[in-house]
Every structure is written in C-alpha cells, then in structure tokens.
Amino acid sequence: MEAERAYAEAARDGLGRMVEAARRQVVIGEGAGADRYALESLGRLLKSRAKQLAEEPGGPPFFGRLDFGADDADHGGNRYYIGRRHISGGPERPPLVLDWRAPVARTFYQASTGEPQGVAVRRRFGWDLVGSDVRPGPAVRPGPAVLTGFEDERLDQGGDLRRSRILDAEIERPRQGPMRDIVATIQPEQDDLVRAGLDESICVQGAPGTGKTAVGLHRAAFLLYSHRKRLERTGVLIVGPNPAFLRYISAVLPTLGEADVEQTTLDGLLSRTHVRAQDTETAAIVKHDARMAEVLHRALYARVAVPEETLVVPDGAYRWRIAPEELSALVGDVRGEQVPYGTGRERVRSRVVALLRRQAERRGRPVNGAWQRNIGRSPAVAAFLDHAWPRVKPEELVAALLSGGPMLAQAAAGVLTGEEQAALQWDRPRSAKSACWSAADAVLVDEAAGLIESGHGMGHVIVDEAQDLSPMQCRVVARRGGHGSLTVLGDLAQGTTPWAAQDWDGQLAHLGVPKARIVPLTDGFRVPGAVVALANRLLEALDVDVPPGRSVRGDGELRFLKASTLAEGVVTAVRRALAQDGAIGVICADAALTALDEALRAAGFEPGEAGEAGGGARVALVPIGLAKGLEYDHVVVAEPAQIAGDGTRGLNRLYVALTRAVSRLDIVHARPLPALLAD
Template sequence: MIPPELVEERARLAAVRSALAGMLATARLRVATGDVVAGDRYTAETLGRMLKSHAKELAEEPDGPLYFGRLWFGTAPTAGEHRGQRYHLGRRHVTDESGQPLVIDWRAPVSRAFYRASVREPLGVRERRRYGWTGGHPAELTGFEDERLDTGTAPDTVSRLVAAEIERPRVGPMRDIVATIQPEQDELVRLDLDRTVCVQGGPGSGKTAVGLHRAAYLLYTHRQRLRRGGVLVVGPNPAFLRYIAAVLPTLGEVDVAQRTLAELIDRHPVTAVDSEAAAVVKHDPRMAAVLQRAVRDRVTEPAGPLVVPDGSYRWRLPVESLRRLVDDVRREDLPYGIARERLRARVADRLRRQAEARGETPGAAWLRRTARCRPVTTFLDTVWPTIRPEELLTLLLGDPATLARAADGILDSVEQAALIRPRTSRSAIGRRARSANWSEADLVLLDEIAGLLDHLPGHGHIVVDEAQDLSPMQCRAVARRCRHGSLTVLGDLAQGTTPWAASDWREQLTHLGRPDATVMPLTAGFRVPAAILDLANRLLPELGVEVPVTRSVRTDGELRIRPVADLAAATVTAVRAALARDGSIAVIATDERLSALAVALADAGITATGVDENADGARVTLLPATLAKGLEYDHVVVVEPVEIIEVEPRGRQRLYVVLTRAVSRLDVLHHRPLPTTLLPPSDPGGDGPGR
C-alpha cells in the first residue's frame, strides 16, 4: 500500500506538471503574438528572441524530475523570514496561475540552505527532504528521504538517494548535479561574479560540474550585468564539449557559448604542423615580448614636416612637433591600431589650432575631412603604418634579420632558428601571407598580434576547463577576452599532458591575468570508486606536481587487472561481459593499438564507434588515450598501459587520466609487464593475479 504522504507528494507533482504546461503554453502564445504587441521592428525582434529563449527553456525536459528536494524551515530565529515555510527546489522556477511559486529555482538564495545546512549548522532548517525518481518519461516519483536537522537525527554519511544518483549508470552526455551538490561545491558555485577562482580538483571531484553550475548561477544572479558580454565555456576538445553540452540547457541556460580554444581564436584553417622545437618556442610566454617588440618597431620617427593644402592656403606642422606627437602617443601604451587613430586625431587637432589662430572657425566636418586627407594618411602610413597580423607574422618568421631584431635578448639563436621558415622577400610578404599554411601555434601568435592592435570582444565571465594544459600564450588568448570580467579556472595539475602543461597554479593564473586569484581544492571523489582511484593515485609521486590526493567516498565499483596472452581477444571478452550490464563502455588504448582492437570487435559482431561519431544505440566507444580527458564511462577497458606511457613524453600523466575515466568498473588488460608504480607492495613481480 502506498503511504499517504507519498500519495500527497504525487498529487503535488501532478499539479506542478500542470502548472509548467500552462507556463509553456503561455510562453508559446507570447512568441506567436510578440510581433503584434511590439511597437517597431527592432523591439519586435528583441522581444521575439527573449520570448523564444524563455519558451525553449521551459520546453527542456518537461517530463523529467521537476524538483529534487524540499526545505522545511523551523521557528528558530536563524530561519528569519522563512520561519515555518516549506519550499520545493528544482532546476527551474515554476509558478501557478496566480504567480505563487510551486518550485523554487536551485539558484535562488533560499536554496543555499538545502546544500549547506547540517546538524552542526542547521541554518534554520527543520527538515530536508530528498526525492527519488525513475529515469523514464515522464519520470515517476518513487519515494523520499527525510533528514531532521533541528534534532540531530540527520545521517553522517552521504544520503542513500544522493549516493544512488551519483552512482547511476552514465549513458549519453554529462548530467547536472543539482540534486547532489555538496557543501564545498556549493561554496564555489555561489561565489560572487567579481571573484576569479581556480579549482584544483582530482578525478571525479566534480570540478567540471561545479564550473558549469557556477556559470548557470551567475547568469541567474547577475543576468543584467552579463547580458552584454555573456558567459563563455572553453573546453579542451570537441568531444568534451559534446559531452557537457546538455548540462546548461537542463539548468535553464540556453545562451551560453561553448568553444574550444582553437574555435575561439579561429582565423584560418590549420593546415601546417610545427616541429616540436618550433611549437615549444611559439607557446613560450617570451613570444609575447617578441611580438610586442615587432609591432612597436613598425613605428618610425617623422623625417620631415607635414604640409596639408586647404584651399589657397597650406597648413604646416614642423618635424619637431610631429616627433613630439608620436612620442606622446607611444608613451600612452595603447593598442597599436587605436594609437594610430589617436595620432591621426592629434595631428588634425594641431591643424585645427592653426586654422583658429588665423581667425577661422573649422567645424566637425572640416576636422573629419582634414584627418582623412591624403597628406595626413600618407604621414601615418609612413610613421605608424597599418599592420595586418598575417603579414607581420609571415615577415617575422620568414626573415631572420627581422626576427633577430625582435628577439634580441629574448630568444637565443637556436630558438630563433627553430622558428624560421623559408626566406620570403618583402615584396612577396602580402602574397605569401594570403596563401600561407598556418599551424595551431601560429593561430595563437596571430591572436596575440591582433590583441596588440586592438581590443578583442570580451565576455563577462569565462569558465576554462582543463586549464592546466594551456600554454602561457594560450592563457593570454583567454585573458584578452576577459579584461573586465572574471574567470572560473578548472583543472588538475596531475592531469597535465601537453608539453607546456602547468606545474604550478600561481604561475598559470599569472598568464591568465589573475595572479591573485583564489586556488581552492576539491579532494573528495564522487564519481570514481575508491579501488580505481587508489590504483591511479599510485602514479602521483612520479608526476612531478604537488597536488592534494583525491579520496573517493564510494566503496562500490570493480577493478580487474589481468595479464593476457592475446590483447585483442581479451578485449572482446571484456567488452562482451560489460554489455551484459547497464551503462556506457569505453575501450581506451593508443591510436595504433586501437585500430587493431576495432577490427577485432567488428569481427566479433560488436558495434563500436569512435568518440567523434554519433551512432544511435551504440554503447561501446573506441577512445584514443589522447582524447580521454574530461570524459566518463561506466565501464572502461584499458589496454596495455605501458604503451600509453611510452608513446609520449608525458605518458604517465596520460595514463593517470585514462585510469580515472571509469565511474563503475575498470578492466586493465596487459601483455607486457605493468609499470612498476601500479603494482601494490605485495606484488613486486609485475604480473600478479587478476583482481
């Protein structure tokens, strides 16, 4: 028999669903009639965008769980204005026909108590209720769990329903964590907009989810301030962005830009590959000084006076006056392109003063005409010429003499030689720039030059994930787009896999333009079971960074390490066994090894897709170790760990990443001896029994 209280809760759910349907119908009606009520075309377009966005938000998962918790405040003074009140908390605000709230948005100030109240500090809360749901459409309310905070009867361990939600199989993209946010995570989510924070979080600590939920919280709390610049999420690769793409829409935010860094600075297709030596130099922060000097060296001293015809009269500025104007503008340290226009305006103003001294009254039209006349423009083109980033970089990398002047005292001769391309004549620079092949690092340099020439469009807040892998020059590209905003920097120094990966957050934050930002660790692992995380943690002493060890709160999960004679056959067996259970599956290996495993799985009749493919119903993903970062799967099969270590200089860091992609079960298959670091103290031989 269903308990009366559960019957009451289900009746409330039906009422909330009805109210949401009414809100959606009203929103769609407003979209249909918005152009009629608007007074003009611009207003109609603006109103239409707002109404369509609102309707889209309401339409997201209307059959999903509409709330996950309830707060019941007591009568203690700490309850304040909420004394005796009960609030249901969900992913978005739901009201009835009269406008009374039925569900409170998880980002509202009152919701803070749901995440942070405890027996020690109840924050005025009498009782906290968590709801259990099925995963169907519509989602069914299956039960609830109460915690009495005012009497000290709340459990000390993680709630049963919270644990079930955390451990639920992962099929499809990343989910939000609004029902499971922990106090230390909530503290980070609700930091004010003006705060830049760096979250050092180990595998499964929820740092990515925290960053995305902070973006949603800031948009909810500071929507007007963020309306112009908006919020940007920068991820490490397209696969990662696809994985997280559904989180913000489920939280009611559909207008957040999500880009890889390559997409952010995309000026040209990448059609060239640098040598390792050239790439390292191009990503070095000293290149910023080289480029700045190259830009500044384009400015020359005036060689003669400026003469401007004006009807029957000629205005004349002597060379000494022009030199003072150039020096004054130089000292103002403006972006190059803005400084050029500042110099134009100063020259025109001096000419205006001469005209006024002769009794004339030049107006705005005269000033504009004079500033754009041929003699003034010729003067500017001589002493402060227009710069195009592609032409300047082509000249710099194609002419050893030009590079030597710009890099003198900054780069040594070996580093300069690594940068130089085949020599290009000055007359062919423009033609070469238009047809050049650009590498990924070249695009970073072009972006740096563009930032030296003018201010680039910015954002009110930027979330940067896997930030430990950004080079100093890539960090500067992010910082340029957040001059007047704030950052949420997410990463794990132990997972740094690029040649220029950061080993210290303070240095990385300096490159991001926020040297004084707060660094806050997340050390509780919620996604990766303890046995799996403990295995990966054995690698930490060899990774060359100092990070707090992440300890899992989960005692479930399975780990099997097996020496095998035939890796392909063993992989087929492991995948077939995994398919008998719920959840997503990934086979992770080096690129070369993965090709052979793909053939073996196909021959066995097992459908497996690449990480970039969209195959409906495919549960098995073939994942190169180089693309594993940030992704999670219920069951992971790691094939030949030693090959992952050997294939790249930071192979141990890569293996650390790979081993921590499993959120339920991990199979480690090896034919060659395991890296000794992974062996437990009781197994010095290297090929101990499967476990």
C-alpha cells in the same frame, strides 16, 4: 507518498501552463497566466529545442523539499520544493517549485545538524527516470519520471545524519549519453564555489571525480540567474579542451535553464586562421612560450618611425606645417599610452588634425567637422601616418616575423636564443596569403590581433582543463575575459601537453587573474575508491604538488586482464562489460586506435566516437588524447605500458585513462605493466 505524487503532478501542470503562456508570449509579445519571472525565463528557454526535449516531457519537477521550523525568523513554518527550474503557482500565488539557484535554496545544500539554518526537515526525493537519460529521437519521447521514494533528514534534532541512499543512488546511477547536471547532489564545498560572486575569479584544483567541470557549468548557470542583465550584455564563454568534451557537456546548461552560453574550444577561438600545417615539437614549444608576446610586441612597434621631415598639408590657398620635433613628441606620447596599435594610429591622426585645426583657427580659417574629416583623410596626412605609424594586419605581422631575416633577429634579440629563432623560422619567406599556418601560428596571430585591435571582453569565462594551456594560449583566454572574471578548472596531475603547467600561480598570471583564489577539491563522488587508490600510485612520479584524491564511494570493481594479444583481450573485456548497465569506454594509445577499431567491428560491435556511446552497443573507442573530461560506467584501459610510454607526459596520460571509470575498470595488457601498477 500519494500526497507527494499529487504535488508532482500539480507541478507538471504548472509547468505546462508556463510553457503555453511562454509560447503565447513569443507569438504576441506578451503573456498571461504566470508570473513575470516565469514568462521571461520560459520564453528564453523555448528558443532551445534541446531544452524542450530534455526537460518538458519527463524530468523530475523537483528533487528536494525544505520544511522550516516555526521559530525561524525569515521562513518560519514555510515549506519549499526545490527543482531545476522555477515553476509558477499562477498569478498572485506562491511558486510551486523554487529554482535551485534561488537564495533560500542554498540552505538545501548547506544546512546540517550542526548548523540547521532554521530548517527542521530536509527531504530528498528518489525518481525512476524511465529512460530520461536517453536522448529521444523523432519518434521516441521518454515518459515522465516516476516518484519512487523520499528520505527525511531531521536537522533540528542534532546528532549525525546517516548517509542518504537516495544521494548515493543518484551519484552512482549509470552514465549513458551526455553529461548530467548535479543539482540534486551538490555538496557544501561545491556549492560555495558555484555561488561565488561574479567579480571573483576562482581556480578549482580538482582531483578526478570531484566534479570540477560540473561546478564550472553550474557556476555559469548560477551567475546568469543572479546577474542576468549584466551577463546578457557581456556574455558567458566556456572553453573546453576538444570537441568531444563539448559534445559530452552540451546538455548540462540547457537542462539547468540556460541555452545562451557560448561553448567552444581554444581552436574555435582562433577560427580566423585556417590551420593547414603542423609544427615540429621544438618549434611549437618556442611558439607557445610567453616570451613570444614580447617578440611580437617588438616586431610590431619596430614599424613606428621617428618623423624626420616637416609635415606640409595643403588646404586651398593655405599650407599648414608641423615641425618634425612636434610630430616626434606626439608619436612618443601616443606610444607611452599603451593603447592597441590600431587605436594608437587613429590617436596620432586625430592629434595631428587637432594641431592643424589650431593653426587654421589662428589664421581665421573657418573649420567644422567636415573640414576636420577631410584634413584627416588628406594625402599628406595619410602619407605621414603610413610612414610614422603604418597600418598592419595581424597575419602580415606574423608572416613577416616567421619568414626570418633582420626583422626576426631584431625582435628576438636578447629574448630568444639563436637555436630558438632558427626553430621558429619557416623554410622560406611567405606572405600572409601564401602561408601554411600551424595551430601554434594561429595563437601568434591572435596575440598580434590583440596588440593591434580592441577586443570584446566577456562578462565571465570558464576554462576547463586549464593546466594544459601554454602561456600563449592562456593569453588567448585572458583577452576574451577582458575585465571580467574567470573560473579556472583543472588538475595539474592531468597535464599532458609539452607545456602543461607545474603550478597554478604562474598559470593564473598568464590567464590575467594572478590573485584568483585557488581551491582544492579532493573528495571524489564519481570514481570508486579502488580506482582512485590505484591512480594515486602514479602521483609520486608526476612532479606536481597536488593532494591525492579520496573517494567517498565504497562500490566499484577493478580487474587486471592479461591477454595473449591486445585486441583479443579488449574484445573479451567489452563483451563482459555489455552484460552490465551503462556506457563503456575503451581508452587506448593513439597508435592502437585503428587496430582496436577493426577488432571491435570484426567482433560485431560498432564503437562510437569519444564523448558519446556508439549505437546500441553502448561502446565508445577513445584515443587517450581525447579522454580527458569524459566518463564511462565501464572503462577498458588498453595496454597501459603503451600509454605510459607515449612521450614525456605518458604517465600523466595513463593517470587520465585510469580515472575515467565511474563504476568498473578493466586494465587489459599483453605487455608487462608499468612498474607503479605491477604489484
């Protein structure tokens, strides 16, 4: 133990030297005192203040150790410490700690007694984190984590390994504040997904508590490590379901050494459209339907006209002419090339100029680049383009379509029914400037922009809670993916939107990756067994084909609390929960939010927002619409019958609420329980 503690101090000293060297590198453009990899990576990390606060003061410098047997061909007799980041041993010396993403570190997650992969001993370390889960304020900085113990697993002796108490303790450690990384507890099936190749798209169907979100985030970190140059050019994008979810996961990637990853919601991708209106559910369902892509395509290309007159272009003493038949063939050829509409307009212009140039050259007219630019911008060519291939802005196209009239009727003929067309149409015609856009309209504007403009595709896109995306929202994500790969995360049983997916095949096709590998994760490490068993009772009523979750944990508590009033029962449950460690989440129907907030404040509690605990009370009040993806040590589900009765997806929402608990679940009800929970 003393030797390991001394090694931990040496690793911290090495990290300190790296930080100082990286700071010098930032200042003077070059560094000394550490290897090139360390200087580059630390220089990058210093740009993130969150990273400095989270890791430099006190995080464990390593969580595992590998001792290879003497007869291993590649690493015979070597010992490696594995941590969240590479820690240099100094110039011309081996590293003190290997990054968990290094190729040899994979053995830490994959080796077993059946396949030791050359490892004789795998050591896991236990740490007292001394408040390192609490974000430090200006005057509060956590002390360094203290090494408290270790466990050795003899992989070279065969037989079954006993379950690691250190591993269990890390999985069951109380949650408070943002989501944590899982580098110390990654399981072999999770590791396979994390290390999937950059060119492979995968879909993770994850039951609650199986770590699908963590897998996605760790895959982002792994891909950035393995394909740094390529992804620094093209970028990595994470799309989450709501801002509360993004707040919750915000600390994971900086902790893993990656700060330059764009994290946003779908609404964030649609920021070009200012949303001020709200659709009826009927209108929203039609606008989110995949058929709207065809309607918009028709509406756009209905503006392309067949040239009927000869194009005459004055050029000093000359007059160049192109017959309508030649112009029609030119426009038809460009349409057949299926390029973005704006690109097509410029191709028509350039080919018209090419025809004119050939005429000029045959007549001996001197031509050069300036001549071609002037001819391309001439009034005659501009007038021809505005007639044959007019310039269109996305907002103008959508506004014209939703204003109804002949344009909508023509574009939607045979695609949408008359009732659906009526649902789409605004109450009166509006221009793009006067329109009051809805969230669904913003999706249509983005589709129109994708038809008109050439977009920039990211190198890799990770989309969480993907089962809730509509076909048109999937197309928004697919455009950001471009020709890159996707990691699709979700659970069909947790689909809560009116257009939630019933199967993955159709959803992956809309996302542009129909051949993505679908991998189910069923072994849960977050949700206790009693909670998983209760939630599984709802699966038969959810009309989705997903395997039931299984929990590897035998701990946890589940209580049903009958109350005379809901507010009184929730206050009582919260007061009891505060006697134990960890964050507390009160999850309720949206309609109950105000009343419960008032009741909790009247009782002396100060509930925080979804995704973060509230002040010293450690309590968050979470409307069911924002609960997905979050987790709390102690969850109070308020009035499950009210949640289950909220729309056609009420039981899915209840399934989400029941599976947010990491350790303890209280179900508080003043009304009778739903039938599937009643016994």
